[in-house]
């Protein structure tokens with residue numbers, strides 16, 4: 243048995259072509275079978291009713307299709323939808339679908355939990371449980387399309403649970419599946435990887451020829467403050483991360499969660515200008531999710547506006563984002579944490595935020 247969904251589309255095509263040939267099927271069947279993986283996906287081969295029943299049964303035996311099952315689905319007043327997916331081993335991850343005009347951005351997870359323990363993040367408090375496979379990552383998009391083809395995401399952001407660049411092998415394949423014409427066919431400029439700055443994988447990501455977008459979870463413009471918020475700063479220090487970003491040939495986004503009295507002063511804004519301006523980076527300012535992390539409070543709205551103004555007046559492109567899905571658990575890791583084994587109820591801001 244082969245898991246076709248965990249293969250990059252070229253490898254899946256090769257495996258299917260070889261099998262069709264070996265089993266005496268007509269060569270044209272590849273044009274009917276391959277699109278059922280990603281382009282016009284089916285939950286199970288039995289649903290591909292344009293294929294003969296015997297072929298569907300044989301495909302099911304040889305290439306069973308893994309499925310992500312939605313065990314919870316919440317819809318916010320603002321249209322944001324949150325899905326909790328059950329994985330084959332009983333673990334669970336979540337995705338958030340955010341409609342905005344003609345855009346439908348899906349925020350996907352790359353790990354179950356996260357080892358990095360950023361203080362403002364619910365997923366960080368779960369700890370790391372395991373990495374997702376490529377089909378579980380791209381499968382979050384697939385599962386949305388299987389539920390309703392009209393909801394196919396136009397944009398994908400790796401800003402859900404986990405640090406994608408700590409699961410590079412699977413993320414590398416998932417990026418190919420998301421972008422490839424025989425995969426989900428989403429333009430590279432519409433796919434954003436958000437990272438805290440894992441340098442070895444960042445270099446590999448930068449080498450990919452496609453125009454994938456990069457967002458850095460910054461959250462503090464100076465190493466000492468960043469170390470307090472994000473323990474990873476001890477391993478990959480901000481000056482080194484900024485050097486790596488300067489090598490990146492495309493425009494970078496800096497994600498910045500505004501935490502009251504912690505990183506929202508105008509002095510801190512001036513420090514942020516010094517980082518963002520030479521990079522020509524866009525700064526995404528994100529309100530801390532209300533209810534927030536223990537001991538942290540959201541920045542007051544007036545302060546957030548003043549912070550944004552300071553950046554803009556200094557010549558930095560900045561956008562203050564709205565919190566989405568406030569009436570549901572639409573912050574990364576929050577639904578999983580609420581419904582998880584310990585039933586601990588916490589609120590937190592997402593891995594980074596959504597452009």
Ligand code: SF4
Pocket residue numbers: 356357358359360363364365366367402403404405438459592593594
């Ligand atoms: S913000 Fe991202 S990197 Fe930090 S703990 Fe949460 S999921 Fe992990």
